[in-house]
Amino acid sequence: MIKFNKRYKKFSQPFLFEELYRLERAQRKLGKDVISMAVGDPDIPTNPSIVEFAKRELDNSINHKYPNTKGNENLRKEISAWHKRRHNVDFDFEKEISILIGSKEGIAHLPLFLIEKGDYAIIPSPTYPTYRTGVWLSDGLIYDIPLLEENDFLPDFYKIPQKVVDKTKVLFLNYPNNPTGASADLNFWKDLVRWALKNDILIAQDCAYCEIYFDAPTHSIFEINGAKKIAVEFYSSSKTYCMAGWRAGWIVGNSKVVCALNQVKENIDSGQFNAIQNSVAFALKNHELITPPVRQKFKERAQYYYENLKKLSWRPYMPKGSCFIWAKPPIKTKSERAARFILENSSILLAPGIGFGKYGEGYLRFSLTVEDRLIEESINRLKYLDWSKI
Numbered sequence: 001m002i003k004f005n006k007r008y009k010k011f012s013q014p015f016l017f018e019e020l021y022r023l024e025r026a027q028r029k030l031g032k033d034v035i036s037m038a039v040g041d042p043d044i045p046t047n048p049s050i051v052e053f054a055k056r057e058l059d060n061s062i063n064h065k066y067p068n069t070k071g072n073e074n075l076r077k078e079i080s081a082w083h084k085r086r087h088n089v090d091f092d093f094e095k096e097i098s099i100l101i102g103s104k105e106g107i108a109h110l111p112l113f114l115i116e117k118g119d120y121a122i123i124p125s126p127t128y129p130t131y132r133t134g135v136w137l138s139d140g141l142i143y144d145i146p147l148l149e150e151n152d153f154l155p156d157f158y159k160i161p162q163k164v165v166d167k168t169k170v171l172f173l174n175y176p177n178n179p180t181g182a183s184a185d186l187n188f189w190k191d192l193v194r195w196a197l198k199n200d201i202l203i204a205q206d207c208a209y210c211e212i213y214f215d216a217p218t219h220s221i222f223e224i225n226g227a228k229k230i231a232v233e234f235y236s237s238s239k240t241y242c243m244a245g246w247r248a249g250w251i252v253g254n255s256k257v258v259c260a261l262n263q264v265k266e267n268i269d270s271g272q273f274n275a276i277q278n279s280v281a282f283a284l285k286n287h288e289l290i291t292p293p294v295r296q297k298f299k300e301r302a303q304y305y306y307e308n309l310k311k312l313s314w315r316p317y318m319p320k321g322s323c324f325i326w327a328k329p330p331i332k333t334k335s336e337r338a339a340r341f342i343l344e345n346s347s348i349l350l351a352p353g354i355g356f357g358k359y360g361e362g363y364l365r366f367s368l369t370v371e372d373r374l375i376e377e378s379i380n381r382l383k384y385l386d387w388s389k390i
């Protein structure tokens with residue numbers, strides 16, 4: 001019999017959503033049309049101008065060869081120009097930018113060259129689960145830092161015990177945040193940079209939703225002096241340009257870290273298809289035309305959902321960005337129980353908060369990545385949900 005190693009156990013723990021997916025299939029078998037609001041996969045198609053551009057790129061046989069792992073020069077230069085326009089920050093396209101096969105890929109590989117067995121990674125709770133992947137693969141330890149509603153879902157890094165801080169190599173963060181919808185301001189980044197410089201800890205900020213903001217534009221950590229010494233940011237075309245299936249993202253920041261990640265990846269993959277990379281460069285070039293309608297759509301949905309959930313006695317957090325609503329149901333109950341109750345009685349599939357870590361307990365996450373018609377329909381269904389029956 002083939003025996004797997006201990007590490008594999010961490011990846012094979014029963015996945016919380018599995019039971020819910022089983023229930024979803026059972027509902028569909030009964031002929032119920034389930035509204036699936038559990039995953040954040042934009043319903044909005046990629047802008048047609050990007051698709052048209054990509055078709056022409058597909059015909060160009062130069063693109064049929066191996067790409068290079070770091071990414072093609074055209075895209076890295078376009079990224080550099082975009083950061084200059086957007087945040088007034090200069091990045092050297094040779095040393096401070098590297099292309100990823102989706103940001104998830106880079107996030108998962110980052111700890112492989114940072115963590116020795118027994119070192120810590122600090123990861124928020126609730127969290128996007130991929131921050132754990134590379135830590136597990138490196139036999140590192142995870143310190144959960146709570147994101148609490150009373151602190152606007154920002155971590156209090158001064159509360160981390162010094163003996164953990166001393167053994168920490170990397171802190172993962174994600175603002176605007178999945179799953180809470182919270183955002184971070186410039187003062188937060190300033191404090192964090194000071195703390196990270198003092199403690200020699202790499203900040204890995206996940207910018208997946210940095211362009212899906214609802215009030216003032218989000219700030220980059222690199223607007224703070226000294227940040228390049230201790231930080232990297234991960235960007236993704238998945239939400240910003242509704243290109244989730246295209247698999248493209250990038251890392252910017254500390255050149256030593258960017259180059260090391262590239263070095264590791266050269267031993268793993270051979271980069272993303274050049275036709276896709278050039279299409280992302282096209283999207284970046286036209287960013288100011290392509291993104292506002294996407295941002296506006298998610299903002300309208302978030303406001304509609306927030307207001308209607310409140311009318312139904314839910315306790316939602318008004319997101320400052322992202323495509324999620326993080327909310328407590330009208331009665332206090334375990335999130336998994338609430339998700340099951342809603343699925344069975346209203347045929348809406350939601351993500352239970354506990355699936356994002358123990359500090360997610362009590363919450364449910366609505367993903368606003370379904371058509372407007374279904375957004376409204378889901379609110380109608382929740383109106384008729386009788387919580388006394390749970």
Ligand SMILES: *Cc1c(COP(=O)(O)O)cnc(C)c1O
Pocket residue numbers: 040101102103104105128174178206208235236237238239244247248249
């Ligand atoms: C969707 C998402 C990503 C994007 O991953 P890609 O691999 O770029 O598609 C990264 N981080 C968070 C928190 C996300 O929700």
